[in-house]
Amino acid sequence: MTNDTIHFKPHSTQFIVNGKEVVLQFLPWVSLLDALRDHCKLTGTKKGCDHGQCGACTIIFDGKRILSCLSLAIMKTGCSITTIEGIAIGDDLHPLQTAFIAHDAFQRGYCTPGQICSGIAMLQEGKASTREEVKELMSGNLCRCGANNNIIDALMEVKEKQDYE
Amino acid sequence: MNNFNYIQVANDTDAIEELTSNKEGQFIAGGTNLIDLWKYNLTHPGTVIDISGLKGCNTINEDENGGLLLGALATNADTAYHPLVEKYYPLLSKAILAGASAQIRNSATNGGNLLQRTRCYYFYDASSPCNKRNPGSGCPAIEGQNRMHAILGFSDRCIAVFPSDMCVALAALEAVVNVKGPNGKRAIPFAEFHRLPGERPELDNNLDAHEIITNISLPEEGFEENYSYLKLRDKNSYAFALVSVATGLKLNGGNIDSIRIALGGVAHMPWRVPEAETYLRGKEATEENFSAAAAILMRDAKGFGHNDFKIELAKRAIVRNCLMALDPKSQRPGAQPSL
Amino acid sequence: MNTQQQVGKPISRLEGRLKVTGAAKYSGDYDVPNLLYGYIVNSTITKGKILDIDESQARALPGIIAIFSHKNRPSLPWFDIMYMDMDAPPGSPFKPLYDDHIKYNGQPIALLVAESFELARYAASLIKVSYEKESFNTDLEANIKKSRSPRKGMATLIKPLPPSPKGDFEKAYADADAKASGDFVHGTEHHNPLELFATTTIFEGDGKLTVYDKTQGTSNCQVYIANVFGLHYKDVRVLSPFVGGAFGSGLRPQYQLFLCVMASLELKRNVRVTMDRKQMFTFGHRPQTVQTTRFGATSDGILTAIDHTAIAETSQFEDYTEVVVNWANILYPAKNTKLDYKLVPLDVYTPIDMRARRKYRNARY
Numbered sequence: 001m002t003n004d005t006i007h008f009k010p011h012s013t014q015f016i017v018n019g020k021e022v023v024l025q026f027l028p029w030v031s032l033l034d035a036l037r038d039h040c041k042l043t044g045t046k047k048g049c050d051h052g053q054c055g056a057c058t059i060i061f062d063g064k065r066i067l068s069c070l071s072l073a074i075m076k077t078g079c080s081i082t083t084i085e086g087i088a089i090g091d092d093l094h095p096l097q098t099a100f101i102a103h104d105a106f107q108r109g110y111c112t113p114g115q116i117c118s119g120i121a122m123l124q125e126g127k128a129s130t131r132e133e134v135k136e137l138m139s140g141n142l143c144r145c146g147a148n149n150n151i152i153d154a155l156m157e158v159k160e161k162q163d164y165e
Numbered sequence: 166m167n168n169f170n171y172i173q174v175a176n177d178t179d180a181i182e183e184l185t186s187n188k189e190g191q192f193i194a195g196g197t198n199l200i201d202l203w204k205y206n207l208t209h210p211g212t213v214i215d216i217s218g219l220k221g222c223n224t225i226n227e228d229e230n231g232g233l234l235l236g237a238l239a240t241n242a243d244t245a246y247h248p249l250v251e252k253y254y255p256l257l258s259k260a261i262l263a264g265a266s267a268q269i270r271n272s273a274t275n276g277g278n279l280l281q282r283t284r285c286y287y288f289y290d291a292s293s294p295c296n297k298r299n300p301g302s303g304c305p306a307i308e309g310q311n312r313m314h315a316i317l318g319f320s321d322r323c324i325a326v327f328p329s330d331m332c333v334a335l336a337a338l339e340a341v342v343n344v345k346g347p348n349g350k351r352a353i354p355f356a357e358f359h360r361l362p363g364e365r366p367e368l369d370n371n372l373d374a375h376e377i378i379t380n381i382s383l384p385e386e387g388f389e390e391n392y393s394y395l396k397l398r399d400k401n402s403y404a405f406a407l408v409s410v411a412t413g414l415k416l417n418g419g420n421i422d423s424i425r426i427a428l429g430g431v432a433h434m435p436w437r438v439p440e441a442e443t444y445l446r447g448k449e450a451t452e453e454n455f456s457a458a459a460a461i462l463m464r465d466a467k468g469f470g471h472n473d474f475k476i477e478l479a480k481r482a483i484v485r486n487c488l489m490a491l492d493p494k495s496q497r498p499g500a501q502p503s504l
Numbered sequence: 505m506n507t508q509q510q511v512g513k514p515i516s517r518l519e520g521r522l523k524v525t526g527a528a529k530y531s532g533d534y535d536v537p538n539l540l541y542g543y544i545v546n547s548t549i550t551k552g553k554i555l556d557i558d559e560s561q562a563r564a565l566p567g568i569i570a571i572f573s574h575k576n577r578p579s580l581p582w583f584d585i586m587y588m589d590m591d592a593p594p595g596s597p598f599k600p601l602y603d604d605h606i607k608y609n610g611q612p613i614a615l616l617v618a619e620s621f622e623l624a625r626y627a628a629s630l631i632k633v634s635y636e637k638e639s640f641n642t643d644l645e646a647n648i649k650k651s652r653s654p655r656k657g658m659a660t661l662i663k664p665l666p667p668s669p670k671g672d673f674e675k676a677y678a679d680a681d682a683k684a685s686g687d688f689v690h691g692t693e694h695h696n697p698l699e700l701f702a703t704t705t706i707f708e709g710d711g712k713l714t715v716y717d718k719t720q721g722t723s724n725c726q727v728y729i730a731n732v733f734g735l736h737y738k739d740v741r742v743l744s745p746f747v748g749g750a751f752g753s754g755l756r757p758q759y760q761l762f763l764c765v766m767a768s769l770e771l772k773r774n775v776r777v778t779m780d781r782k783q784m785f786t787f788g789h790r791p792q793t794v795q796t797t798r799f800g801a802t803s804d805g806i807l808t809a810i811d812h813t814a815i816a817e818t819s820q821f822e823d824y825t826e827v828v829v830n831w832a833n834i835l836y837p838a839k840n841t842k843l844d845y846k847l848v849p850l851d852v853y854t855p856i857d858m859r860a861r862r863k864y865r866n867a868r869y
Contacts, residue, residue, distance in 0.1 A: 027168065027620075029167075029622045034622070041535050043535075047532070047700065048698040048699070049781040050780060051201050051204060054698060056698055065271060066271050067272070070196060071200070072196065072213075084525065093525070101516045102516065104514070104516075106523055108699070109528055109746065110530065110697070110698040110748025140268045166622065168622075168626065291629075
């Protein structure tokens with residue numbers, strides 16, 4: 001790329017993040033992940049690899065779980081986004097958050113926001129019946145501390161209780 | 166990642182026009198491979214043309230020939246879980262669900278899946294020579310690390326493999342890729358869509374420079390009774406195939422009436438050898454016969470040192486998958502081996 | 505509270521709520537005003553010399569604040585001791601950006617500082633470096649004949665080298681009723697915690713810094729920064745309340761800490777430097793090892809002879825050691841032992857401790 005082809009034209013972008021309207025200007029090259037962390041100051045969503053290989057950046061977009069590192073912020077204008085900061089309602093934790101604590105489903109906690117967003121969306125997708133299927137559908141979220149079994153335990157508990165709106 | 170211009174288009178005519186008039190223009194839909202390539206400085210878009218909102222391209226409908234039309238912009242997840250795909254083309258559904266992760270499948274589109282690039286380590290390293298990225302610079306994989314690389318259909322310029330799972334099933338189903346360009350529409354049979362590297366490894370497929378994929382037609386035959394997708398990889402999930410096999414077959418009593426077998430992870434495109442399928446027609450669905458067909462499929466297979474194991478692995482995978490196709494209910498999540 | 509009543513009962517983590525709500529802050533999360541972003545450039549050759557760094561395309565971008573390399577780095581201490589952190593193995597610590605020599609695979613050679621992360625990252629990709637390449641060695645097995653004994657130092661007091669031979673192993677092994685032997689090869693393993701190494705430095709003015717660093721030793725980093733940059737250690741505050749996994753990789757200051765603090769001091773600005781995932785393969789790791797074992801025992805299972813040799817990789821500039829072969833004789837003392845541990849210096853960064861078992865790649869027995 002030569003310098004004379006550089007364009008610095010920000011685009012006005014409007015999202016609903018965790019129920020609140022946010023209007024910001026972004027250059028096209030800003031990922032949704034960096035937009036949330038650096039511009040919206042919502043640092044709960046984590047950057048583990050920035051290449052779609054770890055799942056730490058998982059957020060819920062229009063009800064579906066996606067990787068925010070492989071999304072451009074400006075392409076999500078007009079959309080509703082839920083990050084980990086929007087999962088609890090005030091002081092009341094979501095049942096999956098409570099289950100994560102009860103089952104010790106984290107150690108360092110860096111993968112945890114992505115695991116929880118991914119897990120809630122996965123339960124709402126309704127495609128997993130067995131533990132093996134839950135594991136397969138959560139395979140896009142890596143954990144390096146070895147809390148995987150506890151994560152699945154927490155998910156299975158919430159799944160059984162059908163407690164995940 | 167370089168800075169680039171960004172425009173949105175609402176229909177395929179505008180999309181083609183923008184691509185034609187913008188130097189270094191690239192379409193973006195889901196972006197799950199493209200954004201990755203940009204971040205690694207492997208491709209450098211000048212103008213990014215957002216086609217994600219193109220009208221009428223994200224639906225899945227029955228067509229007048231009893232088959233199915235998959236919109237190019239339908240997501241992989243929506244396609245895999247669509248009731249008509251699950252019922253009549255379960256092989257396709259299983260193959261899509263064996264690929265990537267749930268999050269990626271929620272964003273990735275059907276058109277994008279066909280156009281994704283190889284994950285060869287040298288292709289993915291901007292500081293490395295690579296005949297695909299930089300024709301004439303060399304192929305370090307041939308003498309270097311080549312565990313994931315091709316054992317069939319390669320050339321002395323490139324031994325990369327095509328990583329899509331969905332496309333292995335589409336090859337077995339003999340899908341047709343419908344495209345539109347400045348010169349109008351055309352229909353490309355799946356076996357002619359992707360290319361072998363030959364002397365032009367920089368070309369992955371036979372799309373013309375300014376064509377856009379509009380949808381993918383599936384013929385009526387979906388092998389809904391007997392099918393299987395098997396994916397063998399270094400992890401149980403969320404990894405590319407070392408070897409994968411898609412099988413669809415129709416039985417007549419205990420004999421094979423018709424069969425399709427396509428392989429992934431072994432070549433620059435999904436690998437089918439019609440002679441192996443013809444061989445099996447009319448024969449009993451036994452391990453012995455599937456083995457003989459596997460030998461035909463793997464004829465001319467050659468390893469490059471780190472991937473020699475793929476030859477024997479593929480032969481066994483073909484046999485196992487054909488047997489698994491006799492009992493689809495026994496299949497496990499993640500296209501893992503069953504039986 | 506009767507403490508005994510708590511023993512054996514599961515208890516939730518105190519910080520659990522913070523982690524499940526995304527409120528726990530890691531070193532790259534802190535909201536800091538007027539922040540500049542740094543992106544690191546690494547060498548694309550393993551060994552040799554930098555001949556030229558062409559920064560022209562990067563400098564031409566609006567919003568680029570600074571480009572640091574060996575050409576324009578601030579004056580840095582020359583003595584090794586100033587760079588020696590508390591976990592430094594015997595040898596000479598690596599000094600980032602010190603000169604034009606490329607010593608190891610993945611060495612950092614420049615830092616781009618810009619007003620946005622994307623700009624710093626893009627500018628980094630425009631840096632063009634020309635090198636004089638030298639031949640290199642990064643394969644332990646290919647270089648096994650170069651093995652030598654480790655240098656002794658503080659580290660070998662804490663991690664003892666094998667004891668001297670006892671008895672007569674060869675005779676005891678030849679006479680043993682039962683024998684077993686095996687060779688094992690372990691490949692390099694990288695920690696790869698989920699959290700990328702990151703440092704956020706706040707330039708407080710008046711010679712003071714507040715540094716949020718991903719580390720397993722805040723005092724270690726504090727003293728390192730003070731020594732390397734000539735600050736009083738009381739003026740350097742290093743915080744790391746939450747660490748997103750390290751597994752040993754955070755025991756020593758990583759190069760993004762050096763580069764971030766250097767940029768902050770030179771520019772008198774707040775700076776954040778985060779590594780990318782590829783860079784997470786370019787520093788301390790669990791070393792490759794080749795181990796050979798021979799055991800002799802009586803017919804009723806008493807070990808009489810133990811021979812265990814391990815040869816591990818280290819860098820060319822520091823001797824990293826592990827306690828590998830001492831254990832067999834501690835667990836099952838035998839009268840005749842031959843235990844040996846050697847190193848092969850390779851053109852890689854110095855290995856570092858890693859928690860959890862290693863996995864062998866090849867075994868013959």
